[in-house]
Amino acid sequence: MTARTLRPRLVAAGATLAAGTLLLTACGSSGSSSTASGSAVNPSASVKAVTADPSLAALVPADLKSGGKLIVGSDASYAPNEFQDDKGAIVGMDVDLANAVAAKLGLKAEVQNAGFTAIIPGIGANKYQLGMSSFTDTKEREQTVDMVTYFTAGTGMAVKKGNPDKISADDLCGKKIAVQTGTTQADQIVDVINPACTAAGKPTVPNDGDKFDLQTDVTNAVVSGRDQVMMADSPVIDYALKQTGGQLEKLGPTTDSAPYGIALAKGSALTPAVQAAVQSLIDDGTYKQILQKWGVEAGAIDKAQLNGATS
Structure with missing residues (x-):
C-alpha cells in the first residue's frame, strides 16, 4: 500500500543506506x-469473534x-x-x-x-x-x-535472485530503484540517497527512482529486470520474496x-x-x-x- 512516509536516514559515505521506514502497498496473493x-501466512486461519x-x-x-x-x-x-x-x-x-x-x-x-x-x-x-x-x-x-x-x-530492499548486478546495500548510487509513488522510500531517494551520491562524486539514482502507483508494479519491475532494486516496508519485502517463487532475494538488513x-x-x-x-x-x-x-x-x-x- 504505498509510500508510507517517514523521515529517512540514509547516511552518506558512498550513500550508505540506513533507510527510514516507509508506508507502501505491496504485491498480493492469498496463498499460504x-x-x-x-x-x-495462513489467510484461512480463524480469529476469535470480536463483540x-x-x-x-x-x-x-x-x-x-x-x-x-x-x-x-x-x-x-x-x-x-x-x-x-x-x-x-x-x-x-x-x-x-x-x-x-x-x-x-x-x-x-x-x-x-x-x-x-x-x-x-x-x-x-x-x-x-x-x-x-x-x-x-x-x-x-x-x-x-x-x-x-x-x-x-522497517524499510527493506530486494534484488533479483543471486544479485546478478552485485549491488551493495551500502551503495545505491547510480542504481535503478523501483519504489511506490508517495512512499517514504521515494522520499529517501530524493532527500537522502541522491544528495549523498552527489556529495560523494557518484552518479545519482536515475529519475530519482522509478515510481509506480501500485506496489505490485514495483515488484514486477525488479522481477522483469526493468529495475535493479526495490525498496518497501519490511513486511512487504518479506512477503514478496515468497510470492514471487524465489525470483527475488533480500538485500541487506531491515533498517529504521x-x-x-x-x-x-x-x-x-x-x-x-x-x-x-x-x-x-x-x-x-x-x-x-x-x-x-x-x-x-x-x-x-x-x-x-x-x-x-x-x-
Whole structure:
C-alpha cells in the first residue's frame, strides 16, 4: 500500500543506506507462505469473534453510531497488509484489524480501495473516517491527521535472485530503484540517497527512482529486470520474496523501524475510541491472532499510542 512516509536516514559515505521506514502497498496473493520475519501466512486461519464493548461503543460520536459503519480507505496493493485476493476481495492484516476495531465499537467496517496518496486527503474531505494502509506515523503526517499506532515496521530492499548486478546495500548510487509513488522510500531517494551520491562524486539514482502507483508494479519491475532494486516496508519485502517463487532475494538488513498509524481527522472525536479499541484488541489477544494469521507478528506492539511518531 504505498509510500508510507517517514523521515529517512540514509547516511552518506558512498550513500550508505540506513533507510527510514516507509508506508507502501505491496504485491498480493492469498496463498499460504512463510515470511522472513514471522510465521507462515495462513489467510484461512480463524480469529476469535470480536463483540462490541459497551464502554468503548459509548465513545463513538452519535452520527457515526447512528450510521453503524466506519468507512476505511486502504490501498489494496500492499500484501500482506492490504491486497485483493483471487476473488477481488480486499484482505490482509490491516483489513482484519479494521474489522476488529469496528466490531469493538459496535460498528461495521467498510474497507474501500483507494490510491495511497488519496487517502489522507479523503479523510480531510470526510470521505473516509479511517485510513489503514500501512501508513508510517511521522511528525509530518501528524500535522495533518491524528495517528493511532498499531504496528512497527522497517524499510527493506530486494534484488533479483543471486544479485546478478552485485549491488551493495551500502551503495545505491547510480542504481535503478523501483519504489511506490508517495512512499517514504521515494522520499529517501530524493532527500537522502541522491544528495549523498552527489556529495560523494557518484552518479545519482536515475529519475530519482522509478515510481509506480501500485506496489505490485514495483515488484514486477525488479522481477522483469526493468529495475535493479526495490525498496518497501519490511513486511512487504518479506512477503514478496515468497510470492514471487524465489525470483527475488533480500538485500541487506531491515533498517529504521518505526510505527504504523491508523489515520483519522485531526482532533476527531473518534480518535479516543479507536485508540481504546486497538488497545483492547492487544490486551485480549485478538491482535496477536490477526498478526499471526498474516505472518507479521514480529511487528507487534504492546501499547497503542496517539501520535507516537519517532521522527
